[in-house]
Amino acid sequence: MVMVSMALLIWCAGWWLNGRLANSSASNTSAVKLLVPAIFGVTLLIVWELLVRGLEVSLVILPAPSVIAARFATSLPVLWQDFQQTILKGALSGYIIGCGAALLMAIAVDRSDFLRRGLLPVGNFVAALPIVGTAPILVMWFGFDWQSKAAVVVVMVFFPVLVNTVAGLRETSAMQRDLMQTYAASYWQSFFKLRLPAALPFIFNGLKISTTLALVGAIVAEFFGSPTVGMGFRISTSVGQLALDMVWAEILVAALAGSAFYGMMALIEKTLTFWHPSQRG
């Protein structure tokens, strides 16, 4: 009970501190911008730890953060292997192929009104296919190794990027397009000088959503067949062995990798679309 009430207390304290920081004059410095979510996260972890201990939650239901951290530290070689297999081979290659194909397709779709009308509804339909159904099929087609995981990722990221890019390429204002008309600009001129830059905020929207999709897709696909390495493999076998600390250590890796991946895309976005109102602050 003491720990539970302490958890509550710490939660409130964290919010109070963040409130002070966020509304202080320094709230626009990058230090505070990092500090505030960090404090939030630390508060969350402490509350988690205290609740798990205070309520005596079984290790096989939910391990405490300290236990997870210990497991993480002692399993680095295994985690690194799994990371290579799932993220570097499966997710990344799938992400690059999927996004690249989607961008090319978007241009084709954008050039032809017929394709746009025909392909987008069908595309939306295909995008709605749940991964739990497609993954076993793709494992059957592409084998147990990372290729099938990459294929799952391709399927998952293709349509978000396609839809966003197509929407982005149509995002220019009438006047901006009219201007190009008066110059009698060719398709590719107006593509590179007008439509692509104007579409970038949308494209990055799709690319950012896709980072987390790629990760989750690669991991989940391993549930449906894999070699004996990989984050999804480890998670599912560890659950079977009730090694929940290992499960959470892998989830931690996924969260770290996912945030880094997302952050990287956000950074590239910021440098390329500095001019957009949402980036001007």
Added chain:
Amino acid sequence: ADEVKLQLKWVTQAQFAGYYVALDQGFYEAEDLDVTILPGGPDIAPTQVIAGGGADVTVEWMPAALAAREKGLPLVNIAQPYKSSGMMLTCWKDTGIAAPEDLANRTLGVWFFGNEFPFMSWMSQLGISTEGKGEKGVEVLKQGFNVDPLLQRQADCISTMTYNEYWQVIDAGVAPDELITFKYEDQGVATLEDGLYVLEENLNDPAFVDKMQRFVRASMKGWKWAEENPDDAAEIVLDNDASGAQTEEHQKRMMSEVAKLTAGSNGALSEADYQRTVKTLLDGGSSPVITKEPEGAWTHVITDAALN
């Protein structure tokens, strides 16, 4: 009536016919029990469910149960309806595999999720590494839920149950003589399957013990009924399958195969079988499932009372 929640290890099928029969035939009711059967599936760890309080008793394989016990979840075997193991490795004959030694340098499909332990100790007994292909090594795939890896020849061998996956291979049009099977039972690495497990602390509660005695009694009655009336039992299972995925033919055949495995058991755990299982697991090679002899992992308290 007393409520009992039973967590199964897998989806509704004749593998669990005894429980469905007991429910359907009113055996539980006669013992003043209100039993809810919770089907399992590929994503469910029955041990976790019982730890979380989602079930009173669960059907589990002994390796997983003992592993959980070592992880700090004190599961106790209270009854053992399955006498022998139905697990085996099924291979294409045309790959040239004739004996266990030939498995080296092959690709094998194995079930993980806590079901990999018997395989691992078998391989370590054969002196075959599971780290990758080689003179003394095999490539292990984490097999999904179906027999596709064999049919698509992505693997030379896959894990099958005598009562289930093997027949799916046959149903796919493969003739039995195209295949060669290695039963774990024959290889001397069989471990106990489908036992009933409860949390140790609950056994201190006389009311719970009494409830379990009635439960086990009714369940065994169900199993014996099912062994005698395999076709009717299969029908009962089909009636209880909410997913509508099972076929009558498959379930009837499964029931007759399952009957062979349950036939030797009256429900009480044989201590010899237990010892053999523990020994197999302790020999499990580089990363053993259990590191030391478990204690108090089973009790005859329930069956002694139930079966008299």
Added chain:
Amino acid sequence: MNMETTTQALNSQAAASDITPQAPVIEARNLDLTFQTNDGPVHALKDVSLEINKGDFVSFIGPSGCGKTTFLRCIAALEQPTGGALMVNGMTPDEARRQRAYGYVFQAAGLYPWRSIAKNIKLPLEIMGYSKAEQAARVEQVLELVELAGFGGKYPWQLSGGMQQRASIARALAFDADILLMDEPFGALDEIVRDHLNEQLLKLWARTDKTIGFVTHSIPEAVYLSTKIVVMSPRPGRIHDVIDSPLPKERPLDIRDSAEFIEIAHRVRDGLRAGHADD
């Protein structure tokens, strides 16, 4: 009375084209344009006939909503008339557009936010394939012209409304189009800059023999700049009066105090007022 003025205007045009024998650069005959909106059609242009000769400086003036923008857009092939005929340089507006006959200044600045001011001005030069050196030279020159020297590196959102408008004028002046169409280009500028730009525009026009279509709300500006003033009236947009200016091509700023100037201004104002009365 409206009908009469229109025919009268047409006659005076006919007279003008007798003097200059070459074919008109822009020729509209009975142009109609109706927008289909969900609450019924909007007649933006009705029965508009007009001839513009090479080297003309034509101002369009009229109440807001009378169709000035719409008419300019038709000439530039940005809008498709729903009736009548329109020829530019003896071809359809669209063909003329393809030959890069137009420079267009829109009513709002419409700069691309991802390009700095200098790069915005470079845009048409890049598209039309000017050499790098030429591009840089021209950008310098037009930035100077619109008094934005030193602002080339800024981005559009860092400039005030009037500065943005000037940048968009510079963009249209940077390349050599035969026909310059300008939709209220000087609306957001103060009188001094405006006077300066008026002078610059006249100089440019005199030097290059461009044909200019110019929308404005300022009567003095229209009179000062134009060889031809088109007064329009609204709903549906029609030409109310066409005034051929007798002012010489050479126009110092103080020509605005001359009697002729004032007289034309009066005629324009009367036309405008009549247009409002139509309403």
Added chain:
Amino acid sequence: MNMETTTQALNSQAAASDITPQAPVIEARNLDLTFQTNDGPVHALKDVSLEINKGDFVSFIGPSGCGKTTFLRCIAALEQPTGGALMVNGMTPDEARRQRAYGYVFQAAGLYPWRSIAKNIKLPLEIMGYSKAEQAARVEQVLELVELAGFGGKYPWQLSGGMQQRASIARALAFDADILLMDEPFGALDEIVRDHLNEQLLKLWARTDKTIGFVTHSIPEAVYLSTKIVVMSPRPGRIHDVIDSPLPKERPLDIRDSAEFIEIAHRVRDGLRAGHADD
């Protein structure tokens, strides 16, 4: 010379406030505003001091980019000065804003696209809690005033640029604010409508005793409307001259031909020219 004119202006203000003993409605002392941009700071306002009394009609005129909009935004508490003091009705601008002291017309129309014209005008009335009947009556009345009667049901994108601007003026006039701030409200309008709206605005002002801050680029408009004309010069934005108009409150349109009028106009033009020369 700039310093001189400024002090001179301040003196003349001081003189003016001697006559009207009440405290000024708006009082700026050494106001500074610097925008931080990624390529260095932009000094938009520097050392601006000004007093505006109750019932004044103050026009701001100056080259584009000199800080007129910025100054108006400071008064309305939309921008935070980086130096100096600014008081409105004896409080901070933000307190005055909270008391709903302002009606503001932005340089661009800024209508909400999901509301019809009438509902756009109703917006402030809804927010300030006017009764339904009062809302309807006022909308009718101001639509009439800006010559948009009948357009209440249209959506913004169905109107031309000038019509949108008039709707936004109507929106600011619909409720009773003590202080009306208007940023180039009549920029996109033709002279006839502009004259009409000028008259209407003067009437409204005479009737209600509002204090009005008005940005314009038209010298005649500034002179015709104002009791005080503030001429600004750019980079950094400073007050170049403050001219107190000797014209009577009652101003027929033809006052614009009077000698006094022309003299003031000259002084404004000179100020503007000097501002440009500063540059």
Added chain:
Amino acid sequence: MKTALAVLSVLAAIAVIWYAACVPMNIKGVLDAAERSGAEVVPATARERRDMGPIGLVAANSFAIGDVWSQDRPRLPAPHQVAVELWETTVEKKLTSKRSLIYHGQVTLSATLLGFVIGTGLGILLAVGIVHSRVMDMSVMPWAIVSQTIPIIALAPMIIVVLYSIGVQGILPKAVISAYLSFFPVVVGMVKGLRSPDQMQLDLLKTYNASLGQGFWKLRLPASMPYLFASLKIGIAASLVGAIVGELPTGAVAGLGARLLAGSYYGQTVQIWSALFAAAILAAALVALLGVIERLVLKRMGVQA
């Protein structure tokens, strides 16, 4: 009309490619079956065939091509096989039958809708908080992103167990997972939408000294409508996936997820594909429904089509 034509021709093109793809995909299985039934196959044994490319096999055994579209357990079922299965399991089965896809669809649908309501509600609330509070913005937003990098399938069984242990059962655990997947797109979209009013629009309300609530109802909310609907459409599709995922660890008793799993378990490819399509059709129907609502709402608001 034009759209229908375009969609139809794209569908036709896909069907053609699909049918063609069946040949290389299924040829090995067909030849294995043919060999077993005693037909002359080149090369003669499955072992030899394993190492051959599909093109070579087709060329050498052209007699077998007809069978690639009618296999029992094909690697890639032909379109008509899926269509027939869909027809049989929807139209020809009683609605209460456990083999009826409509029955399973309805089970999934109820969890989807409940999860969608919870998820969108939560998402909108979070977005409102984020837009109005700097603390929320700075601390919650990064963690909302992190939350989506967690593979939900890995957590789903544990979520179910935990909810189970506190006595929550039935439809709610599934709905929770489905809400988890749908709240994120709604948060992101709504934050964007609620922030979409430009400076001038905000300044206008500031000059009226409008309250926070007035700013929300009269400006931010209407301005966010297009964004809201865009994210609702993504959200409902995510909800459906969540409900399906949530069905796996609840014992795969009923629902499209259970159907997928059972099909996958027994290698019934045709059944998997038809369940997959049923899920996609359901998603498309839900998205279309939202589209209709969107059009009605936007029309009432007068926003340009």
